[in-house]
Amino acid sequence: MAANQTLQRRQSQLTRGRLPSYAVWVVLAASVVLGAALSALIGFSVVGWAVITAVVFVVTATIVTAVGEGERRAKDRLVTFLVYGAFLLALLPLVSVLWTVLERGIPGLSYNFLFTSMNGVTGAVDNASVENGTPVLGGAYHAVIGTLLITFWATLISVPIGLLTAVYLVEYGQGNRLARAITFFVDVMTGIPSIVAGLFAAALFALLFGPGTRTGFVAAVALSVLMIPVVVRSTEEMLKIVPNELREAAYALGVRKWRTITRVVIPTAISGIASGVTLSIARVIGETAPILVTAGFASSINWNVFSGWMGTLPTFIYYQILTPTSPTAPDPSTQRAWAAALLLILMVMLLNLGARLIASMFAPKTSR
Amino acid sequence: METGRDRPPFTAGTSSDVPSSARTPGRHCIRNDRLEGKDVSTNSLKEPTDRGRAGDKIFSGVSLAAGVLILAVLFSVAVFLLVQAAPTFTADPTEITGGEGFAAYIVPIIIGTVIAATIALVIATPIAIAVALFISHYAPRRLARAFGYVIDLLAAIPSVIYGAWGYIVLAPQLATVYAWLAENLGWIPIFTGPASQTGKTMLTVGIVLAVMVIPIITSLSREIFLQTPSLHEEAALAMGATRWEMVRMAVLPFARPGIISATMLGLGRALGETMAVALVLSPGALVASLVKTGNQTIAAEIALNFPEAFGLRLNELIAAGLVLFVITLIVNMIARFIITRHKEFSGAN
Numbered sequence: 001m002a003a004n005q006t007l008q009r010r011q012s013q014l015t016r017g018r019l020p021s022y023a024v025w026v027v028l029a030a031s032v033v034l035g036a037a038l039s040a041l042i043g044f045s046v047v048g049w050a051v052i053t054a055v056v057f058v059v060t061a062t063i064v065t066a067v068g069e070g071e072r073r074a075k076d077r078l079v080t081f082l083v084y085g086a087f088l089l090a091l092l093p094l095v096s097v098l099w100t101v102l103e104r105g106i107p108g109l110s111y112n113f114l115f116t117s118m119n120g121v122t123g124a125v126d127n128a129s130v131e132n133g134t135p136v137l138g139g140a141y142h143a144v145i146g147t148l149l150i151t152f153w154a155t156l157i158s159v160p161i162g163l164l165t166a167v168y169l170v171e172y173g174q175g176n177r178l179a180r181a182i183t184f185f186v187d188v189m190t191g192i193p194s195i196v197a198g199l200f201a202a203a204l205f206a207l208l209f210g211p212g213t214r215t216g217f218v219a220a221v222a223l224s225v226l227m228i229p230v231v232v233r234s235t236e237e238m239l240k241i242v243p244n245e246l247r248e249a250a251y252a253l254g255v256r257k258w259r260t261i262t263r264v265v266i267p268t269a270i271s272g273i274a275s276g277v278t279l280s281i282a283r284v285i286g287e288t289a290p291i292l293v294t295a296g297f298a299s300s301i302n303w304n305v306f307s308g309w310m311g312t313l314p315t316f317i318y319y320q321i322l323t324p325t326s327p328t329a330p331d332p333s334t335q336r337a338w339a340a341a342l343l344l345i346l347m348v349m350l351l352n353l354g355a356r357l358i359a360s361m362f363a364p365k366t367s368r
Numbered sequence: 369m370e371t372g373r374d375r376p377p378f379t380a381g382t383s384s385d386v387p388s389s390a391r392t393p394g395r396h397c398i399r400n401d402r403l404e405g406k407d408v409s410t411n412s413l414k415e416p417t418d419r420g421r422a423g424d425k426i427f428s429g430v431s432l433a434a435g436v437l438i439l440a441v442l443f444s445v446a447v448f449l450l451v452q453a454a455p456t457f458t459a460d461p462t463e464i465t466g467g468e469g470f471a472a473y474i475v476p477i478i479i480g481t482v483i484a485a486t487i488a489l490v491i492a493t494p495i496a497i498a499v500a501l502f503i504s505h506y507a508p509r510r511l512a513r514a515f516g517y518v519i520d521l522l523a524a525i526p527s528v529i530y531g532a533w534g535y536i537v538l539a540p541q542l543a544t545v546y547a548w549l550a551e552n553l554g555w556i557p558i559f560t561g562p563a564s565q566t567g568k569t570m571l572t573v574g575i576v577l578a579v580m581v582i583p584i585i586t587s588l589s590r591e592i593f594l595q596t597p598s599l600h601e602e603a604a605l606a607m608g609a610t611r612w613e614m615v616r617m618a619v620l621p622f623a624r625p626g627i628i629s630a631t632m633l634g635l636g637r638a639l640g641e642t643m644a645v646a647l648v649l650s651p652g653a654l655v656a657s658l659v660k661t662g663n664q665t666i667a668a669e670i671a672l673n674f675p676e677a678f679g680l681r682l683n684e685l686i687a688a689g690l691v692l693f694v695i696t697l698i699v700n701m702i703a704r705f706i707i708t709r710h711k712e713f714s715g716a717n
Contacts, residue, residue, distance in 0.1 A: 072610055072613070073610060075610070075612055076610035076611055076612040076613070079611075079612040079615075080506065080611070080612070082498060083498045083499075083501050083502045083506050084502060084506065085498075086494070086495045086498030086499050086502065087498070087499050087502040087503075087507075087515070089495060090495055090496075090499045090519070090582050090586070091518075093533075093538075093579040094518075094522045094525075094579070096533070096537060096538075097525060097529065097530065097533045097579075100533055100536070100537050101529060101533075160434070161434045161437060161438065162434075163434075164430055164431040164433075164434035164435075165431065165434040165435045165437075165438055167431045168428075168431035168432055168434060168435040169435065171431075172428050172431060172432065173435070178432075178435065178436075179435070181439065182435045182438060182439060184704060185438065185439055185442050186438060187700065187704055188442065188697060188700045188701065188704075189438070189441075189442055190633065190636075190700075191632075191633065191636035191640075191696050191697070191699065191700040191703075192445070192640070192693065192696065193636070193639065193640020193641070193642070193667055193692055193693070193696055194640060194642060195640065195642045195667045195670050195671060195689065195692070196445070196449070196640065196689050196692055196693045196696070197445075199449060199670070199674075199685075199686055199689040200444075200445040200448055200449060202686075203448040203449055203451070203452040203686055204444070204448050206452060207448065207451065207452070211678075211682065212678070225441060225445070228438060228441070229438075232438070256421075256423060256424050257424055257427075257428075258423045258424045258426075258427035258428070259423070261427065262427075279524075282524050283524070285526075286524075286525070286526020286527065286528065286529070287526070287527075288526070288527060288528040288642070288643045288671075289527075289642035289643055289646075289667065289670075289671050292671055292674065292675060293670070293671070293674045293675070296675065297675065314526055314528045314643070317528050317529070317532060318528050318531075318643060318646075318647065321532055321535060321536075321647065322646075322647065334536075337532065338532075341528075341529045341532060344526055344528075344529065345525060345526070345529060348524045348525065348526065349521060349524070351524075352520065352521055352524050356517075
């Protein structure tokens with residue numbers, strides 16, 4: 001009998017001072033109704049309704065909790081609401097961006113857009129297509145080629161340098177002064193604004209080949225200034241998490257250090273390294289500012305990175321929006337810009353997805 | 369530094385005269401003359417590995433060279449910018465844009481840059497940390513990974529697309545808000561009217577930059593939050609702490625240096641962000657009001673004018689770039705300093 005009483009008391013102790021679980025939902029429902037009513041008073045709009053509902057709900061639910069469960073739990077609940085709210089708030093612009101790009105980009109994404117350049121497309125052509133209602137001419141073929149070539153060259157420059165530097169930092173430097181200096185300045189380099197990287201490449205090639213040298217290769221150099229630190233950091237992190245036991249086992253078998261690195265350490269970390277490299281490509285493929293000051297802008301196809309101006313997708317978007325081909329009828333230009341934006345986002349998303357796939361496909365088998 | 373250890377004194381005189389092919393068959397048996405030496409075990413183990421020495425040297429040399437190259441690149445960024453910017457500092461003040469010398473030209477756009485970055489960070493930091501907490505500690509476990517992926521993808525959206533979005537979608541919608549702000553809160557200096565009709569103002573720039581910075585701060589802070597030792601968290605919960613108290617006492621102190629570095633990286637991005645500002649802002653002279661047309665940032669100034677610039681104007685813009693470079697360098701160095709000072713908080717090592 002006595003034992004039974006204790007049991008009952010314990011159970012009630014566990015739930016004592018707690019509001020029933022439906023309390024929050026009741027408050028939410030009341031807030032939605034109240035929000036609708038209040039927003040109707042000041043002129044109904046969905047945004048106003050959502051904002052008022054959110055404020056009323058958070059305040060009421062916090063007060064109800066404070067009264068029913070005490071101050072500490074109220075604070076906990078308030079923070080929970082704020083954290084969820086922040087996430088929803090952060091999603092808002094992102095959904096809006098993606099929606100805008102999809103909504104405005106899909107109409108312009110035609111075969112014609114993908115496989116013709118802007119060569120010969122003038123304001124008169126755009127005016128004619130608006131007046132006659134014919135499809136918009138001109139496309140981003142030259143820009144796609146430019147983007148791919150420049151990114152390819154940037155990758156070709158950055159990956160060996162970045163990879164070897166990371167190897168030096170983790171395997172050889174091991175915290176000596178040079179390694180610490182490199183780590184420090186790689187961190188500093190991550191913070192270099194992209195336009196400064198562009199100016200650096202422009203200034204470098206201006207000194208070497210005379211002012212006004214603008215080619216795809218200059219842009220590739222600018223991009224690799226941005227890319228190298230990303231590659232170094234991600235590779236360094238990946239090499240660091242390779243268990244030391246693997247290295248020691250290799251050394252114990254008499255394997256040379258460089259063989260250990262190339263045959264044991266790097267293969268173990270290769271999935272992380274590859275996905276880091278892919279992510280760094282995704283990062284620089286959308287860079288606009290450095291290309292603006294290094295590769296200039298072209299409206300025709302240029303396959304040669306070593307001579308002539310080059311168009312790229314980001315600069316294509318920028319110029320189509322800021323200086324429409326036909327100032328009097330900007331719609332065709334805007335349409336091309338959004339189609340190019342959609343194309344660019346697709347590229348970036350694919351690269352990101354690729355990075356994930358690489359990471360999971362080549363991941364070292366840990367389960368046994 | 370490996371080479372010193374690789375070649376023990378004993379082998380130096382005796383066995384290196386023997387061609388390696390002759391040695392190989394006998395590598396497993398201990399020869400008599402070896403037993404008489406002091407370094408018996410070392411010798412027989414080290415001997416066959418002699419063959420890879422060149423590879424070792426080349427590999428360590430090349431990786432060292434790559435590391436030094438990075439230092440050289442950063443150094444040459446400064447040098448080349450300085451060389452190309454030099455004519456600006458010696459030029460006649462009347463020839464500089466604005467006609468009053470370089471200082472009068474650069475100071476307003478430095479202030480503009482700082483204002484834009486400040487607005488962005490004030491908006492982005494709390495939201496980003498909350499989002500990171502949401503993903504690491506609040507979201508349902510099964511969905512957290514997907515949410516993290518979503519935020520990662522957002523960090524990947526190119527800046528020019530954010531700029532286009534701010535230009536075409538956000539600014540027109542904010543114009544009405546600004547009109548209201550100027551009308552009702554006009555007595556606060558930053559909301560002085562008349563508000564811009566197009567909404568292409570500093571505040572819009574700040575908001576767009578905040579959107580771009582949020583994913584950066586979030587993804588870094590999230591990584592740090594996830595590294596919090598679960599023993600600390602469980603200890604806090606076992607003492608009866610609520611979830612928020614656990615976060616405040618275990619997660620946030622652990623993550624503080626990480627949050628600072630994430631914020632500083634965000635600041636660097638916001639200071640140097642070019643395309644969003646170039647597209648969104650309709651530039652003008654420096655004004656205190658954030659809802660009026662005006663202000664300009666260094667990066668956007670360069671991007672808007674560089675393609676058409678020549679002669680002294682080119683040097684001038686490169687000088688502006690140099691100033692931006694120095695500012696971001698200082699920000700980054702301060703960040704590194706803070707992080708190293710707080711390193712003792714990190715329990716990971």
